[in-house]
Amino acid sequence: TAPLDGAPVPIGTAIGGTRVHVLDASLRPVPEGAEGELYAAGEGLAHGYLGDPGHTAERFVAEVSGPPGSRMYRTGDRVRRLPGGVLEFVGRGDDQVKIRGFRVEPGEIVAALTGLDDVAQAVVTAHRMSSGERRLVAHVVGAPGADLSPLALRARLMGKLPGYAVPALIRITDALPLTGNGKVDRNALAAADSRERPELNAPHREPGTPLEEAMVHLWTDHMELLGIGADDDFFELGGHSLLAVALITALKKEYGIDISPLDFYLDPSPAGLARSLEKAGLTL
Structure with missing residues (x-):
């Protein structure tokens, strides 16, 4: 692992009977000094993960320049090859x-x-x-x-x-x-x-009408958050345009009423949705 001060860590070279490759995202060798992902191959390489073919297929891939049929292991380590062949550890690529x-x-x-x-x-x-x-x-x-x-x-x-x-x-x-x-x-x-509610601008308010309560339940199901209030802002909860479309689609499926994205964005709260539905003639 990297030291606390973040300085690069030399990790040496391949040992006997093994091969290492420093590759880019397209499995092409990177130039000396450039950063890439470390792949290991050679006689000691395992055949895969026992009973886990999906993980095996993700991590064990065909070797780019080895004997026919050979495979290499994707380590997830980001490294660069220094002059003389020594590898320098940069960080973990699978943290992305x-x-x-x-x-x-x-x-x-x-x-x-x-x-x-x-x-x-x-x-x-x-x-x-x-x-x-x-x-x-x-x-x-x-x-x-x-x-x-x-x-x-x-x-x-x-x-x-x-x-x-x-x-x-x-x-x-x-x-x-x-x-x-x-x-x-x-x-x-x-x-x-899991299912934690962020701190928001507006004070938490319980729904005051059946329609507001229905909208809070709808948001709870789609946003996977507990404790949503009637005036909570969709975007401050971590919402985004794709999730907004999903909510609008769910409203049409449940109540047969179309809400435009503009109406939603102008008042992005359960209470706001309830008001839009009321204007469209829905009552519960």
């Missing part, structure tokens, strides 16, 4: 996640957060929702005496990161959970990520 079609490096989000004076530690995870879509979640520990607000942190990140890389949910915590060997316990974080 895809958010709404964009590749996101959680480490860059962590760097943006910890670059703020009142943030001491941060970890960013990608929580997979039942729809298959991923939602970025940041776990933040404040500096001593800091009074952090999830909403304020999101606003500050908007000036540092593209919108798709700003976490949909920010959790402020006194300390990050650790495993027995002192590493961040990501399983504990994943359990906390």
Whole structure:
């Protein structure tokens, strides 16, 4: 692993009976000094993961320049080859996640957060929702005496990161959970990520009409968040255009009424949707 100061780590060269390749995303060798992903091959390579053909197919691929039928293993390590053949470890390539079609490096989000004076530690995870879509979640520990607000942190990140890389949910915590060997316990974080409600601008308000209540239930199902209020803003909850289309489609299927995207964007809350439906003549 990389040292705490982030300095590069030389990891040597291939040992006897093994071959290593430094390749780009198209499995082409990268020039000396350029960054690529490390692949290992040779006599000691395993045949795959026992009982896991899907994972095997993802990680064990045909070797680019080896004997006929040989395979190589995708390590997930990002390295560069230095003069003389020594490999230098750069980081992990499989930490990247895809958010709404964009590749996101959680480490860059962590760097943006910890670059703020009142943030001491941060970890960013990608929580997979039942729809298959991923939602970025940041776990933040404040500096001593800091009074952090999830909403304020999101606003500050908007000036540092593209919108798709700003976490949909920010959790402020006194300390990050650790495993027995002192590493961040990501399983504990994943359990906390599930169905958590972000802090919003508007005070939380319970639905006041049957139609508002129906809209809150609809949002809860589609956004996989508990505790949604009638006035909560769709975009502050981490919503985006594709999810907005899904909600509008669900409304038409459930109630037979078309709501235009413009109507939705002008008042993006459960109460706003209820008002639009009322204007269209729906009552419950």
